[in-house]
Amino acid sequence: MKKVISINFKGRVLPIEEAAFEQLQRYIESLRRYFANEEGRDEIINDIEDRIAELFGEELKNGVACITEEITERILAGMG
Numbered sequence: 001m002k003k004v005i006s007i008n009f010k011g012r013v014l015p016i017e018e019a020a021f022e023q024l025q026r027y028i029e030s031l032r033r034y035f036a037n038e039e040g041r042d043e044i045i046n047d048i049e050d051r052i053a054e055l056f057g058e059e060l061k062n063g064v065a066c067i068t069e070e071i072t073e074r075i076l077a078g079m080g
Helices: 018-034 041-061 069-079
Strands: 004-009 012-017
Touching: 004 018, 004 041, 012 018, 012 041, 018 041, 018 069, 041 069
Parallel strands: none
Antiparallel strands: 004 012
């Protein structure tokens, strides 16, 4: 059984597996490193986070109980 936590991500309360949350944190940190020297990096990262939150919200509306590692992996792969 996997541990599920609730997080507030971009103004949305999301039930997410702890491992999926860690995966999300690593991805966001990689974005921060990648865009570290870019002008407007905060806006770029904010837009990406908004889209991820939107996609997570769609998953929950479609009836999943929580955001899993598999869902997170699929969404992040689609983000590039």
